[in-house]
Amino acid sequence: MSKIAIVFHSGYGHTLKVAEAVAEGSGGVLLPIDAEGHLSEAGWATLAAADAIIFGTPTYMGGPSWQFKKFADASSKIWFSQGWKDKIAAGFSNSASLNGDKFSTLQYLFTLSQQHGMVWTGLGQLPANRKAASRDDLNNLGASIGLLTATPSDASVDEMIAGDLATARVFGQRVAAVTARWAA
Numbered sequence: 348m349s350k351i352a353i354v355f356h357s358g359y360g361h362t363l364k365v366a367e368a369v370a371e372g373s374g375g376v377l378l379p380i381d382a383e384g385h386l387s388e389a390g391w392a393t394l395a396a397a398d399a400i401i402f403g404t405p406t407y408m409g410g411p412s413w414q415f416k417k418f419a420d421a422s423s424k425i426w427f428s429q430g431w432k433d434k435i436a437a438g439f440s441n442s443a444s445l446n447g448d449k450f451s452t453l454q455y456l457f458t459l460s461q462q463h464g465m466v467w468t469g470l471g472q473l474p475a476n477r478k479a480a481s482r483d484d485l486n487n488l489g490a491s492i493g494l495l496t497a498t499p500s501d502a503s504v505d506e507m508i509a510g511d512l513a514t515a516r517v518f519g520q521r522v523a524a525v526t527a528r529w530a531a
Contacts, residue, residue: 349398349399349523349526349527349530350376350396350397350398350399351373351374351375351376351397351398351399351400351401351522351523351526352375352376352378352393352394352397352399352400352401353366353369353370353373353375353376353377353378353400353401353403354378354380354386354390354394354400354401354402354403354418355377355378355379355380355401355402355403355404355415356379356380356384356403356404356405356411356412356414356415356418357379357403357405358405358407358412358414359405359504360504361405361441361496361498361502361504361507362403362404362405362440362441363379363504364504364507364512365403365439365441365494365496365507365511365512365515366379366403366439368512368513368515368516368519369401369403369439369494369515369516369518369519369522370519371516371519372515372516372517372518372519372520372521372522372523373399373401373519373520373522373523374519374523375399375401375519375522375523376393378390378393378394380414380415380417380418381414382414383414383417384413384414384415384416384417384418385417385418386418386421394425394431395425395430397434398434398435398526398529398530399434399435399436399437399468399522399523399525399526400431400434400435400436400437400460400465401436401437401438401439401519401522402415402436402437402438402439402456402459402460403438403439403440404440404452404456405440405441405442406440406441406442406447406448406449406451406452407442409448409451409452410448410451410452410455411440411452411455411456419459422459422463425463426462426463429463429464430463431463431464431465432463432464432465433464433465433466434463434465434466435465435466435468435522435525435526435529436456436457436460436463436465436466436467436468437467437468437469437493437494437518437522438452438453438456438457438460438492438493438494439453439493439494439495439496439515439518440452440453440456440493440494440495440496441495441496441497441498441511442497442498443497443498443499443500444497445488445497447497449495449497450492450495453490453492453493453495454492456493457492457493466529468521468522468525469491469492469493470486470490470491470492470493470494470514470518470521471518471521472485472486472490472514472517472518472521473486474486474487474488474489474490474491475487475489475510476489481510482508482510482511483508483509483510483513484510485510485513485514485517486514487508487510487511487514488511493518494514494515494518496508496511496512496514496515497511498511
């Protein structure tokens with residue numbers, strides 16, 4: 348079985364809920380980045396041993412949270428030795444708006460993976476772009492490069508969109524399948 352790690356920051360709990368759904372689909376382990384932008388030493392060791400790393404962060408002001416950025420900057424030590432080279436990578440982001448410039452965040456996560464020499468896995472789902480589509484359909488936000496979810500700013504974690512969480516589980520399954528195929 349492949350080892351998958353989901354390293355993420357969650358400011359208000361919504362990105363955590365998405366990470367949990369991704370973990371449910373992938374069988375991966377959750378590695379939260381704390382409120383000060385730190386990952387535990389055990390977390391860094393888990394990333395070193397992982398076959399795949401899924402990055403997750405809320406989108407704030409058109410990019411990743413500063414806590415995630417601090418983690419990413421700290422990964423330069425691993426970059427120097429190419430410690431994540433050829434690992435599978437993927438990413439996701441949540442914000443309050445349907446767009447909310449989440450694509451910029453996914454591009455950031457993609458670029459981070461490419462600097463590390465990783466192999467990126469996109470969403471791999473067709474968009475739900477018919478008139479009859481609803482927010483509860485898979486990939487209702489029409490992502491390709493990674494997983495996008497949207498939670499209204501006044502919604503609690505328990506009010507997150509079921510279709511987004513279902514999409515997250517399917518995304519996790521895809522990353523697990525790609526990782527298993529890559530390792531074969």
